[in-house]
Amino acid sequence: MVWFRRTTHYLFIVVVAVNSTLLTINAGDYIFYTDWAWTSFVVFSISQSTMLAVGAVYYLLFTGVPGTATYYATIMTIYTWVAKGAWFALGYPYDFVAVPVWIPSAMLLDLTYWATRRNKHMLILVGGTLCGLSLPLFNMINLLLVRDPLEIAFKYPRPTLPPYMTPIEPQVGKFYNSPVALGSGASAVLTVPIAALGAKLNTWTYRWMA
Numbered sequence: 001m002v003w004f005r006r007t008t009h010y011l012f013i014v015v016v017a018v019n020s021t022l023l024t025i026n027a028g029d030y031i032f033y034t035d036w037a038w039t040s041f042v043v044f045s046i047s048q049s050t051m052l053a054v055g056a057v058y059y060l061l062f063t064g065v066p067g068t069a070t071y072y073a074t075i076m077t078i079y080t081w082v083a084k085g086a087w088f089a090l091g092y093p094y095d096f097v098a099v100p101v102w103i104p105s106a107m108l109l110d111l112t113y114w115a116t117r118r119n120k121h122m123l124i125l126v127g128g129t130l131c132g133l134s135l136p137l138f139n140m141i142n143l144l145l146v147r148d149p150l151e152i153a154f155k156y157p158r159p160t161l162p163p164y165m166t167p168i169e170p171q172v173g174k175f176y177n178s179p180v181a182l183g184s185g186a187s188a189v190l191t192v193p194i195a196a197l198g199a200k201l202n203t204w205t206y207r208w209m210a
Contacts, residue, residue, distance in 0.1 A: 013071065013072055016072075017055065017073075041143070044100075045135060045184070045187045046186050048135055049105065049135040049191045052072075052135065053109070053128055053131050053191045053195040054194050056131075056198070057069070060110070061199055066118075067110050069106040069110045070103060070110050074106075080097075080099045081099055098145075101141075104134060105130070109128075125192060132189070132190065136179075136187055140180045
């Protein structure tokens, strides 16, 4: 019975990770690199770090096994690469979709949980902060590797993008307001309460299971 319960837990993680990725795609942040590039980087950083934290913390505490957060992020990454391949098969350029970098931030959550001997509160405070700080940094490196995002934004606009939202001369490559610093700072602050929400979801889950 124990093996069945564990298997069910991990399959449940797969299902939610896939749905989290779909939420990313539907939210429009999925291909923000090519549509709005630097303009929406801060919004993207906040949405992705909080989405990762709530799911990763929930399942990390649900299983109690360090490594679950990385497992969760890996599923999201693989699924997104599949979607990237689908866009490429439709005739869009390879750089039209840049896969968000979730795994390193998830590894920091796992490391915090393991290093603090499975302390839930340290996971929320320290792990949540590290997740929010690191995700914008890794994703900015990812963005810098995209081939001329401004050219691709105008040449291959997102099909679902309304005409009034067509990109207008975004400041690509200019750090006037430092989107990395603003994204990291805002994410570090907001990811902590969202990580606490992920931990709280366990209480509701256990009550539901009872």
